[in-house]
Amino acid sequence: MTHSSPRTVAAYNNNQPYSDRIMLEKLEIRDCRRADSAAIESLYPQAFPEENLLPLVRDLLNDPVVAISLVGTIDTRIAGHALFTKCGVVGDSVNAALLGPLAVAPAWQRQGIGSAMICAGLRRLEDADVNLVCVLGDPAYYGRLGFLPESLVEPPFPLPAEWDGAWQSQKLGETTTICEGRLSVPPQWLQPALWAP
Numbered sequence: 001m002t003h004s005s006p007r008t009v010a011a012y013n014n015n016q017p018y019s020d021r022i023m024l025e026k027l028e029i030r031d032c033r034r035a036d037s038a039a040i041e042s043l044y045p046q047a048f049p050e051e052n053l054l055p056l057v058r059d060l061l062n063d064p065v066v067a068i069s070l071v072g073t074i075d076t077r078i079a080g081h082a083l084f085t086k087c088g089v090v091g092d093s094v095n096a097a098l099l100g101p102l103a104v105a106p107a108w109q110r111q112g113i114g115s116a117m118i119c120a121g122l123r124r125l126e127d128a129d130v131n132l133v134c135v136l137g138d139p140a141y142y143g144r145l146g147f148l149p150e151s152l153v154e155p156p157f158p159l160p161a162e163w164d165g166a167w168q169s170q171k172l173g174e175t176t177t178i179c180e181g182r183l184s185v186p187p188q189w190l191q192p193a194l195w196a197p
């Protein structure tokens with residue numbers, strides 16, 4: 001999604017070395033605090049040099065009722081940030097959420113931090129009785145973490161054909177119910193530009 005944008009993912013550099021993988025046990029994942037703002041403001045332009053996601057991130061951070069905001073730290077330095085927005089599905093009683101944006105600082109990428117932050121967020125959402133998590137992003141990445149292409153729950157805006165397969169979801173907990181309808185997102189996400197190339 002722009003918030004894990006398929007286009008950004010397409011620009012991902014797959015040639016980074018593996019040798020400097022960190023020990024994941026140094027990673028601490030915790031709720032974002034007000035004092036993290038400067039580090040988050042610095043992180044997004046590094047992770048997304050071609051798009052400005054900070055207005056969206058700021059808007060979501062200002063709304064702690066709908067947004068779960070997690071940071072991943074290594075030796076107290078912020079290496080990554082993940083946002084999960086609580087949503088609904090029109091005509092359905094399901095508690096849903098939208099994953100994104102997700103950013104890991106370039107120096108820390110491909111060391112498991114993004115995956116660990118997603119897993120931590122999914123656990124938090126499950127504890128909050130969220131049954132369905134949607135994401136718009138590269139299936140090659142999110143598919144590894146249990147996301148599958150979603151066709152019954154629609155994104156808030158129609159997506160271009162080139163993003164076929166990028167709209168995905170994952171059920172949480174024991175949920176077996178089939179949800180159908182449009183994802184109902186809070187105003188921060190009601191910007192068509194966030195859903196278009």
Ligand SMILES: CC(C)(COP(=O)(O)OP(=O)(O)OC[C@H]1O[C@@H](n2cnc3c(N)ncnc32)[C@H](O)[C@@H]1OP(=O)(O)O)[C@@H](O)C(=O)NCCC(=O)NCCS
Pocket residue numbers: 001003004005008009012014047048102103104105108109110111112113114115116137138140141
């Ligand atoms: C995408 C991002 C959040 C992933 O976080 P990360 O900590 O680097 O990823 P992880 O270490 O958890 O996962 C690494 C694995 O996923 C793959 N991967 C990582 N980023 C990927 C991407 N954008 N697209 C496809 N695959 C990706 C890697 O190939 C790697 O697998 P491998 O090492 O076995 O080859 C991070 O690279 C980032 O912030 N990128 C720039 C911003 C961005 O694109 N955000 C959108 C997220 S889709």
